[in-house]
Amino acid sequence: MSGGANVKVKDTLTQLTKEISGGGLAGGHGAGVAFQSVALSTSTAIQDGADYMRNVSTMATATIGIALAQLVATQDKKWADVIEIAQKAISGAAKNFGEIGKEAMTIASGYPVKRP
Numbered sequence: 001m002s003g004g005a006n007v008k009v010k011d012t013l014t015q016l017t018k019e020i021s022g023g024g025l026a027g028g029h030g031a032g033v034a035f036q037s038v039a040l041s042t043s044t045a046i047q048d049g050a051d052y053m054r055n056v057s058t059m060a061t062a063t064i065g066i067a068l069a070q071l072v073a074t075q076d077k078k079w080a081d082v083i084e085i086a087q088k089a090i091s092g093a094a095k096n097f098g099e100i101g102k103e104a105m106t107i108a109s110g111y112p113v114k115r116p
Contacts, residue, residue, distance in 0.1 A: 042104035049100035
């Protein structure tokens with residue numbers, strides 16, 4: 001190997017060693033991995049919120065169906081109260097889901113990421 005090429009290889013290796021040991025490459029990679037972990041956690045929270053909303057909606061819809069049938073059959077106004085409570089449960093679950101989504105977005109977008 002000629003002297004000029006040897007110096008270039010040595011210089012390249014020195015720069016690479018500094019970058020790796022100085023934390024530049026590893027730090028950038030670590031920050032990327034950490035961001036992916038936060039993104040996964042927040043998306044999981046959103047999915048869990050959607051599952052919760054879907055489950056509440058399923059139960060409340062079944063409740064509304066039964067209460068409506070009882071209201072028609074008996075004309076007893078207590079079944080109207082049951083319907084109202086079930087509808088509030090659906091609204092509450094939707095509000096909860098919206099809050100989870102907003103918080104997840106705030107967490108994910110506020111997470112520091114080293115950009116190139």
